[in-house]
Amino acid sequence: MTMPRSxxxxxxxxxxxxxxxxxxxxxxxxxxxxxxxxxxxxxxxLLTTTGTVRDLRPDxxxxxxxxxxxxxxQLGSExxxxxxxxxxxxxxxDEVGGIxxxxxxxxxxxxxxxxxxxxxxxxxxxxxxxxxxxxxxxxPRGSDVSVNGISAILAERPNTNAVLLANHGLLTFGADPxxxxxxxxxxxxxxxIELAAAALGGGVDFPAGALDAVRASxxxxxx
Numbered sequence: 001m002t003m004p005r006s007x008x009x010x011x012x013x014x015x016x017x018x019x020x021x022x023x024x025x026x027x028x029x030x031x032x033x034x035x036x037x038x039x040x041x042x043x044x045x046l047l048t049t050t051g052t053v054r055d056l057r058p059d060x061x062x063x064x065x066x067x068x069x070x071x072x073x074q075l076g077s078e079x080x081x082x083x084x085x086x087x088x089x090x091x092x093x094d095e096v097g098g099i100x101x102x103x104x105x106x107x108x109x110x111x112x113x114x115x116x117x118x119x120x121x122x123x124x125x126x127x128x129x130x131x132x133x134x135x136x137x138x139x140p141r142g143s144d145v146s147v148n149g150i151s152a153i154l155a156e157r158p159n160t161n162a163v164l165l166a167n168h169g170l171l172t173f174g175a176d177p178x179x180x181x182x183x184x185x186x187x188x189x190x191x192x193i194e195l196a197a198a199a200l201g202g203g204v205d206f207p208a209g210a211l212d213a214v215r216a217s218x219x220x221x222x223x
Contacts, residue, residue, distance in 0.1 A: 007040075008040060008046070008063075009058070011038040011040065011046055011177075012038075012046060012058035012059075012061050013058055014038065014098075014176060014177050014178060015036050015037075015038050015046065015048070015056070015058075015061060015098075015177045016056055016057070016058055017177075017178060018036060018098070018100065018177035018178050018180065018181040019034070019036065019053050019054075019056045019181075021178065021181045021182070021185070022034065022100075022102065022181050022184060022185070023054060025185045027102070027104045027184055027185050027188040027189075028054075028102060028103075028104065029102070029103040029104065029105055029108070031052070031103065032052050032053060032054040033051050033052060033053075033102070033103050034048075034051070034053045034100060034101060034102045034103075035047065035048050035051060035053070035079055035082055035086075035100075035101050036048050036053065036056075036098070036099065036100050036101075036177055036180075037086045037098065037099045037100075037177075038061075038097060038098050038176070038177050039090055039096065039097045039098070040063065043065055043066055044063055044064065044065050044066070044071065045063075045064060045066070045086065045087070045090060046061040046062070046063060046064075047061065047062055047063075047064050047075065047079065047083065047086060048060060048061055048079060049061065049062050049073060049074060049075050049076055049079060050076050050078075050079065051076065051078045051079055061073065062074060062075050064083055064087075066087040066090060066091060067087075068083045068084065068087065081141055081142035082101070082141060082142045083142070084142055084147045085101065085141075085142060085146065085147060085150065085171070086099050088147050088150055088151050088154070089150070089154065089171075089173050092151065092154040092155070093154065093173065095175065096173045096174065096175070097174070097175050097176045097177075097179075098173065098174055098175070098176045098177030098178070098179060098180040098181075099171065099172070099173045099177075099180055100171070100172050100173075100177065100180040100181060100184055101165075101169060101170065101171045102169055102170050102184055103168075103169040103170070104169070104170050104184060104187070104188040104191075105188075106188055106191035106192040106195060107133075107164065107169070107170040107184075107187050107188050107191040108164075108168070108169050108170065109191065109195065110133070110135075110164055110191055110194075111135060111164040111165055111166055111167065111168055111169060111170065112166075112167055114135050114166050114167075115135065116132040116133055116134050116135055116164070117132060117133040117164065117187065117190060117191055117194065118132050118194065118203060118205070119131055119132055119133075119190075119206070120190070120194070120203045120204065120205055120206060121186075121189070121190045121193055122214065123186040123189060123190065124186050124187070124190050125206075125210065125211055125214045126186075126214060126218070127179075127182050127183050127185075127186040128161045128174060128179070128183055129160065129161050129162055129183060129186065129187065130159070130211045131157070131159060131160060133160065133162045133163065133164050133170075133187060134153050134156075134157050134160055134163060134164065135163075135164045135165075135166050136149040136150045136152075136153045136163050136164065136165055136166060137149045137166050138165070138166040138167045138168065141168070146165070150163055150165075150171070161173055161174060161183055162183060162187055170184065170187060170188075172184050172187065
């Protein structure tokens with residue numbers, strides 16, 4: 001089914017807004033490298049056409065199918081190879097509407113160390129990652145090895161909304177691109193805090209029932 005053009009245009013603008021949020025929050029690597037996508041329908045999604053997104057424009061998004069065909073626009077070679085990294089998430093998670101991959105430095109430190117990022121700061125609970133961020137094994141970018149590793153993590157960890165890509169970076173997903181961006185920010189902050197806490201003897205886990213307590217607190221505010 002083809003979405004109304006206004007909806008596609010709105011999604012393009014939301015991807016641009018998500019990029020702006022990432023940069024204003026200071027969670028991007030010096031290179032400004034990232035790729036973002038937004039689901040259009042069951043078979044298609046928008047994908048950034050360039051790997052450097054600092055000044056991303058709405059027209060710098062191509063329309064691609066889950067099978068890897070570019071049906072509108074033109075992808076740079078560096079982004080054509082990562083179609084499968086996005087489509088594997090959309091195939092596995094019907095509820096996902098936006099995906100972001102970054103090289104956010106502190107989160108990538110955990111990916112480099114092959115260490116899951118613990119969930120020990122409250123923003124992770126509030127922004128959709130109420131469990132450690134798992135690490136998918138390294139594989140060449142966009143390769144079957146890499147994509148199959150992500151797919152296995154998604155099957156093993158049905159409640160995770162993020163994956164650390166070993167020796168590479170971070171992948172987050174959410175209901176829309178802005179939700180995915182907010183999770184990037186929460187994860188990068190949590191990673192920095194974990195690294196700082198290590199100098200004090202290490203972070204301490206939440207008490208039992210912390211997630212339920214946060215949910216109850218949020219429900220009271222929004223009721």
